[in-house]
Amino acid sequence: MNLVLASASPFRSALLNNAGLEFEAVAAKIDERAVEQPLLEAGLPPADIAEVLAIAKAEDVSARNTGALVIGSDQVLSLDGEILHKVADMEGARRRLLQLSAKTHHLDSAIALVRDGEVLWSHVERAALTMRSLSPEFVGRHLAEAGDTILSSVGAYQIEGVGIQLFEKIDGDLFTIMGLPLLPLLAELRRQAALEG
Template identity: 60%
Template sequence: MTLVLASGSKIRGELLKNAGLNFEVDPADVDERAVEAPLIEAGFPPEDLATVLAEAKANDVSGRRSGDLVIGADQILAFEGERHTKPDDMEAARRQLLRFSGKTHELLSAVVLSRNGSAIWRHVSTARLTMRELTPAYIGKYLADVGETALSSVGAYQLEGPGVQLFDKIDGDYFTILGLPLLPLFEELRRQKVLDT
């Protein structure tokens, strides 16, 4: 049996590698917007959206890798009753950061383990992040400094980089914020005898 990460996310891969796991990367081929559209229309909460998307990715890859254990993950940013995706361009990132300024948003990170096309374990964790009051000038300087990396995350920031300076308060697990709740995942991998106890 091979452990497989169903994601091309650099940070998720680095988290698993730095933790000492041996795994392969096999990104899922899932149209996330098509999967979530009926769920959003039906009023599903953000934690369910994240879990369904993580499961779709894990099942997609595990369906073509018989016997392997596949990790699927997804992250949703919830703010004032809306779900946010990665900004399309720098102007969208600027508008998003202006909206978040001085307010709290949630990051919901789901992780799913799947084997032979079916999920065998699911988990979702939530972190609450409060941005400090940001001036338009500061946001412009921040975006100029970080460049296109602002477009690679749902919040237009990377907490492991200069993005940490945007915040006053953070409640939640660091790994949840990075998009992969490692501690519950490792607990399940030990239960599955993939990791030593």
């Protein structure tokens, strides 16, 4: 069965590669903010918004890949009920880390499976991450060490690297934090007979 990941994210591709899956990565061509705006206006919670975006990405790629089983995914970061988006530059990263300092934020990571436009399954996992109190001086040193790869992360950190030093407590698994709840996905792929076992 042809498996397609509806994402250009190297992190999501690495997770699937490391799990031994054979797949093709195809970026979805949707305007995420345009999809998200009416959902925000309707007052939907972050988990629902992440799920709708994951489905929209999978549906978009499914329309161009007949017969393929398409994996869509999305992640939403929220702080005190407000949804935050990726920052544009290192100054934005500095402000983001200081904004998250000494607070707990949430990551809602959604996945969906779509074949020929039909949503077969979707799932959302949530992680709660508490940052320790960060001084502006530490944040500056941290960003210099981490480099601009952190700009690919909505939180302006990567916990699989030096970003782990920012945190005091984490409730949730690494795959959810990285944006692809892998264990539920693998279980569903086995159920769909897309994986043996």
